[in-house]
Amino acid sequence: MAILSIIRRWHYRDHVSLREIAKRLGVSRNTVRRHIRAGTVVPTYPERQSPSKLDGFAAKLAGWLKTEANRPRKQRRTLKQIHADLTVLGFTGSYDRVAAFARRWRQEQQEQARSAARGTFVPLTFAPGEAFQFDWSEDWAVINGERTKLQVAQFKLSHSRAFFLRAYLLQTHEMLFDAHYHAFVAWGGIPRRGIYDNMKTAVDKVRRGKLRDVNARFSAMVSHYLFDAEFCNPASGWEKGQIEKNVQDSRHRLWQRVPAFGSLAALNDWLADQCVLLWQQTQHPEQDTTIWDAWSIERPHLMPVGQAFDGFVEHTKLVSPTCLVSFDRNRYSVPAAFANRPISLHVYAAQLVFVAEGQVIAEHVRRISRSHDRGETIYDWRHYLAVLQRKPGALRNGAPFAEFPAAFKRLQTILLKHPGGDREMVEILALVLLHDEQAVLTAVELALEAGAPSKQTVMNFLSRLLDGAPVPPLQTPQAFALRVEPQANVGRYDDLRGREDHHAA
Numbered sequence: 204m205a206i207l208s209i210i211r212r213w214h215y216r217d218h219v220s221l222r223e224i225a226k227r228l229g230v231s232r233n234t235v236r237r238h239i240r241a242g243t244v245v246p247t248y249p250e251r252q253s254p255s256k257l258d259g260f261a262a263k264l265a266g267w268l269k270t271e272a273n274r275p276r277k278q279r280r281t282l283k284q285i286h287a288d289l290t291v292l293g294f295t296g297s298y299d300r301v302a303a304f305a306r307r308w309r310q311e312q313q314e315q316a317r318s319a320a321r322g323t324f325v326p327l328t329f330a331p332g333e334a335f336q337f338d339w340s341e342d343w344a345v346i347n348g349e350r351t352k353l354q355v356a357q358f359k360l361s362h363s364r365a366f367f368l369r370a371y372l373l374q375t376h377e378m379l380f381d382a383h384y385h386a387f388v389a390w391g392g393i394p395r396r397g398i399y400d401n402m403k404t405a406v407d408k409v410r411r412g413k414l415r416d417v418n419a420r421f422s423a424m425v426s427h428y429l430f431d432a433e434f435c436n437p438a439s440g441w442e443k444g445q446i447e448k449n450v451q452d453s454r455h456r457l458w459q460r461v462p463a464f465g466s467l468a469a470l471n472d473w474l475a476d477q478c479v480l481l482w483q484q485t486q487h488p489e490q491d492t493t494i495w496d497a498w499s500i501e502r503p504h505l506m507p508v509g510q511a512f513d514g515f516v517e518h519t520k521l522v523s524p525t526c527l528v529s530f531d532r533n534r535y536s537v538p539a540a541f542a543n544r545p546i547s548l549h550v551y552a553a554q555l556v557f558v559a560e561g562q563v564i565a566e567h568v569r570r571i572s573r574s575h576d577r578g579e580t581i582y583d584w585r586h587y588l589a590v591l592q593r594k595p596g597a598l599r600n601g602a603p604f605a606e607f608p609a610a611f612k613r614l615q616t617i618l619l620k621h622p623g624g625d626r627e628m629v630e631i632l633a634l635v636l637l638h639d640e641q642a643v644l645t646a647v648e649l650a651l652e653a654g655a656p657s658k659q660t661v662m663n664f665l666s667r668l669l670d671g672a673p674v675p676p677l678q679t680p681q682a683f684a685l686r687v688e689p690q691a692n693v694g695r696y697d698d699l700r701g702r703e704d705h706h707a708a
Contacts, residue, residue, distance in 0.1 A: 206230075210238050256296035257304060260289055264301065268308050324441055329361035332504030334396040335386075336361060336446035339374055342454065344470055345463035356382035357453065359446045361398075363497035365390060365482055366449050368457070368474045370467065371552065372571045379404050380424050380514025381552035387428065389475060390498070392505020396431045398443045409437060420516065427512040456481060468553075515549040515556070522546060526586055528557065532578035536603065537565045539589045582606060585640075588633055595629040610647045617656045627658045634665065642668050 206228065213219040213227075214235075221239075225232045257264070264285070271279045280288075286301045340355045354374040359366040367386040371378040387393050401409050408416040415434050417425075425432045435442040457477055464470040482495040490497055520528045526542050527534040530550070537546065537557050541564060549556040550569070557565040565586065572578045582603035591597060598604060599619065607615065614631070618624035634643045646664035650656050 207238050210235055214239055255300065256294065257300050260292065260294050261304070263292070264289065264304060265308060268305055272312070327361075327444075330504075331362045331501040332392070332394050332506075334361040334398055335359060335394045336398045336443040338400065338443065338446045338450060339402065340450045340453070342370070342458045344370070344458070344461050346467055346470060347465055348463070354378070355453075356386075357446055357449055358382075358386040359449050360390065360394065360498065360501060361445060363501040364445065364487060364494050365478075365498040365501075366453075367478050368453060369471050370474065372467065374404065376404050376418070376420050376516050377514055377550050377552045379421070380512055383424065383428070384508075384511045384514075385471075385475075387508045389478070390505060391502050391508075393428050393430055393508060394505060396433060397425070398433050398435065398446075400435050400440070400443065401437060405432070406434060409434075420514070424512045424514060428509075429506060515551050518548045518550065519545055520548045526590075527580065530555065531570075532572045532576065533570045534578065534580045535565070535567045536580075536582045536586045538586045585635060588629075588636055591629050592633060595626045598625050598628060608644055610644055610651065613651055614647050614656050614661075631658055631661050634662075638665065638669065 209228070210224055213224050214221075219227075221232050221235050224235050228235070267280075267285055267288075271285075282302055282305055283298065285305075286294075286298045289301065336359050338357050340357055342353050342355050343350055344353055345351070351372070353370040353372065356369050356371065356379065357366065358368075367389045369382045369385050371382070399405055401415070405418055405421040406415050407418050410416065413434070413436075417432070421432070440447050457474065461470075462473075464473065479495075482498060483493060485494050486492075487494055487497045518530070520530065522528055522537055522541050522544055523534075524542055526536050526539050528537055528546070528548065530548060535555060535557070541559055544559070546557055546559040546564070549558060553569050555567045555569050556563055557567075565583065567581055567583075570579055570581065580602075582605075584603045584606060587601065587603045591601070598615070611632070615628050618628045631643075631647070643661075643665060646661045646668060647656075649664045650660040653660065
């Protein structure tokens with residue numbers, strides 16, 4: 204580098220001849236001429252080529268290293284094993300040469316991966332009402348005194364950046380459908396396009412390019428709400444970068460300060476309120492306004508929401524002999540008439556609907572158990588009244604009847620003390636099959652207040668309630684009272700023995 208600088212100064216500044224420069228520096232004129240003709244101040248040298256015994260095996264070794272990198276860690280060959288395999292193929296070099304090649308190869312792979320990760324992207328812009336982005340995330344909250352892992356559905360309008368969060372315990376179809384409806388209601392409308400990744404609740408199979416085998420139920424929801432569903436390329440999160448960033452932002456804005464709640468519904472109400480509050484407080488990243496103002500401008504461009512999509516998932520279930528249906532580690536009761544028969548179960552996000560013969564036969568609030576729980580049994584005592592009429596003795600210890608209303612429990616306690624009381628109690632409960640349950644319960648309460656807890660009294664009050672006539676207080680007769688109390692006197696027995704009266708045999 205110093206010689207090159209000297210040659211350039213003598214030649215261009217001092218106008219010294221090539222012969223004189225070569226003489227002063229002790230080099231040939233061809234060397235001086237080559238440096239001057241190069242026209243650069245940085246000398247170029249040919250890349251050094253050092254022959255190695257590994258040159259003929261470099262391609263084979265690189266292929267082996269790539270194959271081993273894709274195998275499970277415990278099944279990979281060590282470099283010593285690879286060196287031994289190369290030796291079998293005729294390699295005569297040392298193990299150190301193979302290890303050095305492997306280090307360089309891994310370093311090149313890491314640099315290529317970092318370069319691909321950084322990548323180059325084009326900024327995107329969206330018109331009002333054009334699109335929204337969706338993604339699932341996992342977060343934690345204390346619900347009913349227990350730290351619970353949640354699956355959070357996250358939505359974001361691509362133009363105004365108005366976001367919406369709703370938490371669930373599972374990541375299933377019915378949860379996805381329910382989340383969409385609540386997001387559309389919160390926005391006050393539906394965009395024309397939805398951008399998703401290739402989640403299993405929407406895509407059955409990823410095909411070449413943008414072709415997808417879309418799940419039938421997801422396709423039905425998209426058709427119901429009249430928007431187009433688009434799916435990103437695999438491992439291309441930047442295609443929905445807004446919602447990816449929103450997942451990170453929500454952890455700082457919401458989940459790090461989320462309080463404890465008694466139920467999941469209370470948490471979701473809080474999330475909805477906090478989202479609207481953050482719209483009003485957060486500046487739009489591209490506009491000189493808040494997200495709330497941008498959403499107010501975008502809202503007229505959204506399609507109307509309309510009726511909610513009936514987003515249930517259907518299962519065929521066999522009712523057990525105990526009138527129970529198992530689902531998600533829990534058991535739910537259905538009417539006894541359908542015992543040992545197949546029925547249809549419609550699964551919603553928060554409700555289970557049991558259908559048979561085209562009619563809804565039972566409904567239950569959905570209970571979601573974690574993997575380590577044994578599950579619960581949810582009874583409706585009304586479902587067992589038909590069995591109870593045939594087997595009144597089951598009333599005493601029947602598990603479904605532990606959830607009686609307080610008035611029924613008081614009446615049962617009184618009637619079961621008398622012979623035939625269990626059958627009489629069953630006949631009173633059977634009135635629920637024919638009349639309004641609240642009317643029967645009121646009649647039982649009136650009978651208890653009157654001090655005459657019996658079937659006849661309950662039916663009397665019930666008939667008056669059904670006729671709409673006022674129910675006067677029941678006048679019960681006073682019990683007979685003894686004027687002379689009996690006394691314990693054994694002397695009376697001795698008097699009877701002393702009598703001489705003889706009776707005919």
